Amino acid sequence: MITLIVNGEVYAPDYLGKKDLIIAGGKIAYIKDPGIQFPEEYVTEKIDASGQLVIPGFIDSHVHIMGGGGEGSYRTRTPELALSSSIKAGVTTIVGVIGTDGTTRTMTALIAKARGLEEEGITCYAHTGSYQIPVRTLTGKIEDDLILIDRIIGCGEIAISDHRSSQPTWQELAKVASAARLGGMLSGKAGIVNVHLGDGKGKLGLIEEVCRETDIPVKTFHPTHINRNPELFEAGIAFAANGGYVDFTTSTIPRFLEEGEVKCSKGLKIMLEKGVPEENITFTSDAQASLPDFNDLGELTGLKIGDISSLYKEVRDAVLEEGIPLETALKVITSNPANVLKLHQKGRIAEGLDADIVLADAGSLQLTTVIAKGKTMMKNGEMLVKGTFEE
Numbered sequence: 001m002i003t004l005i006v007n008g009e010v011y012a013p014d015y016l017g018k019k020d021l022i023i024a025g026g027k028i029a030y031i032k033d034p035g036i037q038f039p040e041e042y043v044t045e046k047i048d049a050s051g052q053l054v055i056p057g058f059i060d061s062h063v064h065i066m067g068g069g070g071e072g073s074y075r076t077r078t079p080e081l082a083l084s085s086s087i088k089a090g091v092t093t094i095v096g097v098i099g100t101d102g103t104t105r106t107m108t109a110l111i112a113k114a115r116g117l118e119e120e121g122i123t124c125y126a127h128t129g130s131y132q133i134p135v136r137t138l139t140g141k142i143e144d145d146l147i148l149i150d151r152i153i154g155c156g157e158i159a160i161s162d163h164r165s166s167q168p169t170w171q172e173l174a175k176v177a178s179a180a181r182l183g184g185m186l187s188g189k190a191g192i193v194n195v196h197l198g199d200g201k202g203k204l205g206l207i208e209e210v211c212r213e214t215d216i217p218v219k220t221f222h223p224t225h226i227n228r229n230p231e232l233f234e235a236g237i238a239f240a241a242n243g244g245y246v247d248f249t250t251s252t253i254p255r256f257l258e259e260g261e262v263k264c265s266k267g268l269k270i271m272l273e274k275g276v277p278e279e280n281i282t283f284t285s286d287a288q289a290s291l292p293d294f295n296d297l298g299e300l301t302g303l304k305i306g307d308i309s310s311l312y313k314e315v316r317d318a319v320l321e322e323g324i325p326l327e328t329a330l331k332v333i334t335s336n337p338a339n340v341l342k343l344h345q346k347g348r349i350a351e352g353l354d355a356d357i358v359l360a361d362a363g364s365l366q367l368t369t370v371i372a373k374g375k376t377m378m379k380n381g382e383m384l385v386k387g388t389f390e391e
Contacts, residue, residue, distance in 0.1 A: 095341065
């Protein structure tokens with residue numbers, strides 16, 4: 001199967017200019033100047049990308065693929081991610097996580113859902129464990145999960161600074177990080193520890209203490225929800241300026257923003273202006289998670305669901321509303337997470353890499369076409385492939 005994409009402006013995510021692409025065997029085979037000649041009898045599909053941008057498929061490394069929540073009891077368990085939701089959002093690579101409920105949401109179910117999404121056409125990995133320490137793994141050990149289970153690339157999301165966490169000590173977090181790092185080294189994977197940051201006064205303190213008291217590198221951790229409130233955001237600026245990764249959560253509700261949550265597009269601009277290295281910043285959607293609202297007594301007062309489409313929306317807002325260069329904004333959902341997670345075939349447009357490609361209108365930046373692993377999943381806004389049970 002040969003696909004040609006011609007006459008598009010390529011952001012890889014760095015700007016390459018107008019180029020033609022040949023896709024073969026699920027890979028980007030060639031990138032050439034416009035006017036590429038190829039025998040028509042071998043071409044399965046030709047896409048004229050005139051007036052469009054050709055950019056890497058997006059990576060969302062924090063998605064509750066089998067649903068999450070249940071924080072308002074059983075009826076509030078959120079639904080699984082549908083394939084079409086991911087495709088419409090331009091997301092071609094996902095990392096699944098469990099979250100709050102490590103009892104009814106299990107590792108076996110997480111891996112099964114990840115494999116299901118793979119069979120439906122996108123790339124899906126997973127982190128082992130949930131909010132709680134001790135970590136509930138698939139094999140019994142974090143290291144073994146990373147070494148023996150191909151889909152598992154890290155550990156988390158481990159909750160800290162949150163009334164819903166298991167209230168771990170820095171020593172307990174250090175042991176988790178050590179196991180994940182070792183498993184990653186022995187398997188050639190990232191071995192990253194995805195850390196959920198709550199509203200608590202501790203902020204990033206536990207991570208910082210682990211790094212002070214042990215030899216574990218700061219880049220072993222990938223803390224998320226850094227834009228949750230102004231105080232945490234300010235702590236995140238210092239953490240990232242000192243070499244740490246920080247991850248923004250794009251899913252939100254108006255009340256959260258009114259109460260001080262930092263909008264991702266604005267937060268990105270602020271961090272860049274503060275001198276935070278752009279490669280240390282990522283965005284994730286927290287899709288399918290419950291977005292719970294608690295009062296001062298810790299009582300649940302409201303609940304919404306994370307939306308995977310928010311991922312690119314915040315990148316688009318960063319460009320159109322905050323004036324951030326497109327190649328910079330794109331990196332937080334393409335090359336940056338690919339580097340953090342050691343996904344060497346993802347996050348860029350280059351010869352030999354996986355053909356995960358998104359087309360967007362050059363003026364409005366609205367998504368038009370999505371290709372995952374070389375297969376066209378959406379074309380000119382029309383879904384061509386849907387999940388097994390989607391109508």
